[in-house]
Amino acid sequence: MEKELRVSKIAEGTVIDHIDAGRALNVLKILGLSGSEGLTIAVVMNVPSKKLGKKDIVKVEGVELREDQVSKIALIAPSATINIVKNYEVVEKVKVNVPHVIEGLLKCVNPNCITSLPREPVKTKFKVLRVRPLNLICEYCGVELNQEDVITQLTGAKA
């Protein structure tokens, strides 16, 4: 049994495992959770992981993730797995997936990009050049975003 199981199991909810070490709090931000909601939340940080060396885990009672939240988590924790728990059992396990093109989730930082114009019905589109470390390029203007830019955008926090 791995050490993480010292944290008690949850009855209904979501366990997000294999988060890059140090990014658990960013994941909570993406889920819009601050702790003041009264939900049971367990955060485990910097535990040993075969795949990542070190990893974080987040367990949230009574919450199921929306699709856009899953897409956002993929961008800051590309190896994450999402386990849906019902009645203390994992009933579904999905690995997040970084798509080749990311549409609409992020903003382009170039003020002279067509996607920065307020009146145009255009969604941002970033091509993924590299997943680790994350490197994205705007399909319209060629400006690149790195991991730090993406964390700042998705969580409002500095990386």
Next chain:
Amino acid sequence: MFLNRDVISIIDFNPQELERLFDEADLMLRALEEGKHLKALEGYVMATAFFEPSTRTKMSFQTAMIRLGGSYIDLPPEEASSRAKGENLADTVRMLDSYADVIVIRHRVEGAARFAAEVATHPVINGGDGTRDHPTQAMIDLYTVRRLHGMINGLVYGVIGDLRYGRAARSFILGLSLFKPKKIYLISPPQLSCKREVIDFLNAKGVKYEEVYSLSEVVSELDVLYVTRIQRERFPDPLEFEKVKGSYKVSFDSLKNSKEKLSVLHPLPRVDELAYDLDNTAHARYFEQAKLGVPVRMALLKLVLKG
């Protein structure tokens, strides 16, 4: 290979496609020289929408269309500027799309042409977007090299001026990297050197290049020198501009160690980066280059509209 295709960036094309375009341009040029009246695009309408002022590019597209028996409609400049402030681009493009068979657009915003192409059902040709792409200028420049030197591969190129914000220089460099140049010298002050994405592209294509600060150290090696303007506005400190501008001015004197067959190109209009004392030398090829604008755009319009 061209029919109904959008023309957004020079790197959307491969060398075979460009050579096909240039073969077609040869035919157009011959027809023009022989004074033939062509009718290939009779009944077709092109819309020009230039949200940024332009004379050469716009008139050369319009001439190309007329020379092929087609016609054009133009979004009036004052309309373009008021639309740039008010109505959105998407609605303007939809309107033009309902009138015309092909739309040529220039806009100060990067990605505007790509977006217009997504909105329009008809093909969109990018006449320049922000500091990014100017694919038809690159086509003309590459075609000029092919006519002057018989080939694009195997030559040593120098590109001098604003390589960072100048879309003509950028597009020419990207266009060259589709071929097999012997070497490209990127000559600019450090503030105006190529953007990283362009350098990444050169590396990915395995093109030999070198970034240098002065023309004099490489001029003797060059077969082609492509000159572009350095704009004062790019320098936050006007003194910095005064310091560098002299070193990037190309004159008869700065070419005294060059090869006899060096061709000097410039997308025009020029300000003072290209001295008038070059005009009567054998190096000056920019007027011929400018003349090739119409046949290349004729070839492109014909291929895009009729294949």
